[in-house]
Amino acid sequence: MSGLEFLIAVFREPELLDQWARHIAERTGWQRITIGGPIAIFVSDSCPFIAESTAPTHAVLGSIFARYGPPERCNGLDAKTAQELRTGSLARLLHEYWGAYLAVRQRSDELLVTRDPSAAMPCLYTHTSGGVLMASSIAAMKHASIPRPSVAMNNVADCLFRADLPSPQTALEGIEELAPGTSLVIDANGCRVVPTWSPWDHVMINSAVTFEDHVEQLRRALQNTAVAWASAAGPVLLGVSGGLDSSILATCLRRSTPPALCATLATKDAEGDERHFARKICDHLGMELVEAHYDLADICLDRPARPHMPRPTGRIIAQGYNAAMSRIASEHGVTAFMTGNGGDNVFGFSQSAGAIADRLLHEGLSSAVWHTSKDVCQLTGCSLREAWQAAIRILCRPRAYRWRPNRRFLSRDALAQLDATALTHPWLDAPDGALPGKAAHIASLLRIQRHLDGSGQLGDVAVINPLMSQPVLEACLAIPSWMWCRNGQNRSVAREAFRDLMPPSVTDRVSKGGPDGFGTQILEHFRETMRERLLDGALASHGIVDRSALEQRLSDAKPNWGADQVRILELLEAEAWIGHWQSH
Missing domain, CATH: 3.40.50.620 (HUPs)
Structure with missing residues (x-):
């Protein structure tokens, strides 16, 4: 959801953090949210947020709604969810709330920044001398006077090849994207990305x-x-x-x-x-x-x-x-x-x-599978024989989905380089027993x-x-x-x-x-x-x-x-x- 602009600066050196915070405040006029620790959070006037007023340890930026409450934006979190966030846990937030948000919290010596599972809240980040800057957009990063990034032509080729398969790498040098349903964990050893929703x-x-x-x-x-x-x-x-x-x-x-x-x-x-x-x-x-x-x-x-x-x-x-x-x-x-x-x-x-293969795997050979076979035939216009042949081919393949790249009009040299790296994503890793x-x-x-x-x-x-x-x-x-x-x-x-x-x-x-x-x-x-x-x-x-x-x-x-x-x-x-x- 556009319009939810933010900037987050994380620097373990207090003087560097203060310098960046003053600079961002002067350039943007945005409101600063304080949660303690080596972090400065700024949000635009159009970006709502939730943060504790006393000894804050976490903040939620963006629009958030209660799953079981009235259909309106929340101005606060329930006590149990807030308490879990103080300990660094996201489980209750993900179960009880939804929206376009970024959750920022402390856990021991770590900072965790989580992007909501729906991809509604963009989040980009870049490493600078001594720290990490995160932002809702490249335009927001400009407010922090980040040098204009150059185009990474190899990554442009990758974008054209991937056929919309998401990747954390962008086509701008030094800029990465935090994937939906993941957290960026920042500690003394650097940064790592961990899954939070699958x-x-x-x-x-x-x-x-x-x-x-x-x-x-x-x-x-x-x-x-x-x-x-x-x-x-x-x-x-x-x-x-x-x-x-x-x-x-x-x-x-x-x-x-x-x-x-x-x-x-x-x-x-x-x-x-x-x-x-x-x-x-x-x-x-x-x-x-x-x-x-x-x-x-x-x-x-x-x-x-x-x-x-x-x-x-x-x-x-x-x-x-x-x-x-x-x-x-x-x-x-x-x-x-x-x-x-x-x-x-x-x-x-x-x-x-796929529906025939799934039902056969889940229920075994039954009259219900034949009903699904007829549904597929009616939907696609194929014969029963063709439908079952296709289902059997699916059953004979690995359960994980195989992503097909778009090779059209890409050069032989570019394809040789692109083919050297497998197209992967954590969501494509099917667990045991997965249905194709x-x-x-x-x-x-x-x-x-x-x-x-x-x-x-x-x-x-x-x-x-x-x-x-x-x-x-x-x-x-x-x-x-x-x-x-x-x-x-x-x-x-x-x-x-x-x-x-x-x-x-x-x-x-x-x-x-x-x-x-x-x-x-x-x-x-x-x-x-x-x-x-x-x-x-x-x-x-x-x-x-x-x-x-x-x-x-x-x-x-x-x-x-x-x-x-x-x-x-x-x-x-x-x-x-x-x-x-x-x-x-």
């Missing part, structure tokens, strides 16, 4: 919990988290497409105070014009809808869509979406923008036979993480992704994979949770358009400039891209871009991001 702790299948129970639990989690975010954020703009995910959020916000405003963005081609479906859900709920179009005038190849990010992220096409939504937000005076980002990921969207379909679900949660940081996306408007809130994550992880495809519908549990509140044309919708038509417009309109950028730019000069393969693809007079459209728009974003950081 999705694997929430996948245990309870056979006593029925499909209907999961439906009710998910509905309650979605409603509570969406309303809580709205109560804390002020006037909300909700991006809607008429698809399932954003429509669920509209349903949850239909009675928010003040009323949420909905907005939808259309391309000029029919595939990317979702206004009919957006009108359906907004008319049904009685919510106001603002309609706008993607506009080529908003696209500039010199400017990245996400300049504030510590690595190239997404595609340059996002400029069009961000510009249109920023205009609507400004015209209507909203302070927060909510998205349905992460819906496919958290709601277990899958086109594989659930491993794929967890991998899907990783795939969205890099796209959740809304820093600077819509200027000063906070960007919120309610579907990735911790209670929703944990509710979805507990749902067996075969329930997500029940009756041959993807995201079946989520559909059923809101079936009585949405029109059938939305609840049962299985296809969805997208902005690919606008992406094609960009590639055609900027064809010559694009060729120059990609064939003679930084990626080519550093040997990262395969120049000949790109030249051949870009020389097609009447190209059918297909899947290459996404990749080329990613490369244009990376090129613009490199130029931004090398010129500022």
